[in-house]
Amino acid sequence: TLDQRRESLDPTETLAHTLTDGRGDQVMVGDKPRHVVSYMQDFLFTPDQARTPVGALSGGERGRLMLARALARPSNLIVLDEPTNDLDLETLDLLQDMLADYPGTVLLVSHDRDFLDRVVTSVIVSEGNGQWREYAGGYSDIAAQRSPESQAQPTKRKSAPAPEQRAERKPERLKLTFKDQHALKTLPDEIAALESAIATLEKRIADPDFYSRDPDGFARVSADLGAKQDALEAAETEWLRLEMLREEIEAG
Structure with a gap:
């Protein structure tokens, strides 16, 4: 789980020490060693920031540091609760790129519809009365997959539901990350x-x-x-x- 409140960051430690836990100049990314300065640059830090105290980093830089530390740890699941809150645009774009490349499963809670459309492959939505339903694609795909009846009466359960028709996702527009x-x-x-x-x-x-x-x-x-x-x-x-x-x- 990503510490989004950044409470685990020690403001007196350097950026490099935070990533390596004080164990030399190597950081284990999954099961592979990376030089800490090289790994820092993946998250838009410059080499001369390696010895910068965490307390001197901006809010956006601290967000990137938390992301770098979380993604370096061996895992096959990341849980995020409203991850776009309090992120600057640079860190938000970086988060989207990193989650897209993450080899495991990402479970997130978010009210940011655009972020969901860019990142997720399925959405689980409350339909009322304690009922939850999974829809393929992003948030924008939900309406196309709901039948007219279910949109008009979202809490009514059908005795013999028609086969679900999944909407084809529109090709994403090219953009520079x-x-x-x-x-x-x-x-x-x-x-x-x-x-x-x-x-x-x-x-x-x-x-x-x-x-x-x-x-x-x-x-x-x-x-x-x-x-x-x-x-x-x-x-x-x-x-x-x-x-x-x-x-x-x-x-x-």
Whole structure:
């Protein structure tokens, strides 16, 4: 269960310490280790915020921290009670993205109809007189699945109900998530930094005496160069994908 009131956060602890519980610089995401700074960036924190006290974080940042901590823990079920309350738009978009990628079951209570339409695959609704019914799809799909009789008399039970006809969900309109928008803004700087680093490493590799003078250093620089070249290719590919998606959305 996500501590949405954030009472379990210690304002004197750093962001990194909160995620790792003080156990070094690794955070276990499910059963896989991740460097805490890399994991923080998934939730829109910058590396230099790792040592920031929780008490200095904004309300939206604390919400993202709680989400990061909850999703790092091994689980196959998340329970949320009115999760959109007190969330800023950045954290709300991030929450939607993270829940969409969550491999387990999400059980949530919400009066936010738009949020339900974006996140859930079925809705359980009170029909009155202690009766509850599950509808496929989001909140907007409920009306299409109810028969005219049940909409007029929602509490009346039929002795021989007709087979339920499920409505086809309308294809969701393409949109850039907040993470996509953030990446579009930050990737150009990241690409430029990688290009600069690669140029520096290539100059070192080009030194004809480098290998004979320091074989181990040459091997380290070569490995670093290869890693940065791979990172540059991945960043350029991602930026191109997002830019094409942005143009497609703007074209309508």
